[in-house]
Amino acid sequence: MALSLLSSLRLSLPAMEELLKQIQEYKTEIEAFTVSDEKAAEEFRVKWLGTKGLVKSIMGEMKNVPNEKKKEFGQILNEFKQFAEARYEQLKQSTVNGRQATASNIDLSLPGDTIPVGTRHPISLMTNRIISIFQRLGFAVAEGPEIEDDWHNFTALNLPEHHPARDMQDTFYVQQNPDWLLRTHTSNIQIREMQKGKLPIRIICPGRVYRNETVSARSHCFFHQVEGLYIDENVSFADLKQTLYFFAKEMYGSDVRIRFRPSYFPFTEPSAEMDISCMLCKGAGCNVCKKTGWLEILGSGMVHPNVLTNCGIDPNKYTGFAFGMGIERPALLKYGINDIRLFSENDVRFLKQFTSAV
Numbered sequence: 001m002a003l004s005l006l007s008s009l010r011l012s013l014p015a016m017e018e019l020l021k022q023i024q025e026y027k028t029e030i031e032a033f034t035v036s037d038e039k040a041a042e043e044f045r046v047k048w049l050g051t052k053g054l055v056k057s058i059m060g061e062m063k064n065v066p067n068e069k070k071k072e073f074g075q076i077l078n079e080f081k082q083f084a085e086a087r088y089e090q091l092k093q094s095t096v097n098g099r100q101a102t103a104s105n106i107d108l109s110l111p112g113d114t115i116p117v118g119t120r121h122p123i124s125l126m127t128n129r130i131i132s133i134f135q136r137l138g139f140a141v142a143e144g145p146e147i148e149d150d151w152h153n154f155t156a157l158n159l160p161e162h163h164p165a166r167d168m169q170d171t172f173y174v175q176q177n178p179d180w181l182l183r184t185h186t187s188n189i190q191i192r193e194m195q196k197g198k199l200p201i202r203i204i205c206p207g208r209v210y211r212n213e214t215v216s217a218r219s220h221c222f223f224h225q226v227e228g229l230y231i232d233e234n235v236s237f238a239d240l241k242q243t244l245y246f247f248a249k250e251m252y253g254s255d256v257r258i259r260f261r262p263s264y265f266p267f268t269e270p271s272a273e274m275d276i277s278c279m280l281c282k283g284a285g286c287n288v289c290k291k292t293g294w295l296e297i298l299g300s301g302m303v304h305p306n307v308l309t310n311c312g313i314d315p316n317k318y319t320g321f322a323f324g325m326g327i328e329r330p331a332l333l334k335y336g337i338n339d340i341r342l343f344s345e346n347d348v349r350f351l352k353q354f355t356s357a358v
């Protein structure tokens, strides 16, 4: 009697299939389950894994499974339980990640941190301005070494040893090798460009140069120059004059006047200093122009045939002109600075004043 009662409680085969189908449906439901917070994850746990949960309830069916199917069905139930547990862990983790993401959310409406922006140095501003004017005339920028040998700095420029003009350009020598020195002008770049032998040459050479001079408000042991060089067939003094006149007008305004004064440089022949009419007093005479109405801005001339020969260029075929100017002086004038030493003191109070300068 007891036996027959027990067997009647056992599941029939169709009922077992129904149970397997039910497990499959549960799995689909669990898989599709999503939670937005920890509360929802807990609800999932209670519904599926709680003491009165669906996993426990379906495990309870085990007792009704025929003995010969117990092993097989037990495995299915175990897998299902593990599946539900793994999904719960997954959902719980997603709410933790979600919380962290919320905590580190960036408030895009907050004002940003100010990044301090540096300013261009007045020497750079002035150099760039000069370069841009000559670039419009087709001059390309060329650069060269600040530590130079004697030949490129002096001898090639028609300044042989013991030439008296060397005295005006006393400089600093490198102790290990007395042939090395700190260049006194950027003309060494011109020599190096000419030596390349690619003609015509139309270059502008900006850079720092050195002189053994006492440091004062008016002069320094280093300063900056821009030099220019144009070599081609049939280049004349008229080309030199027109080029520099164009430069002066672009740099100092269309009403500027220029004048050339004969001068002497070993590397040019003929040579001339170029003055511009004083932009402060318009030529009437003031303290800046020493009451003359003129300001000296650059030296120039036709490249000496000896210099061309030294660099392997035929002076009977090619001619050219060269010019050079300091950067500090026009910068002092333009920005109303009264001491050249300010340029190299790295005083932020001074440098900050050029934030919007051009």
Ligand SMILES: [Zn+2]
Pocket: 278, 279, 280, 281, 282, 283, 284, 285, 286, 287, 288, 289, 290, 291, 293, 294
């Ligand atoms: Zn003046």
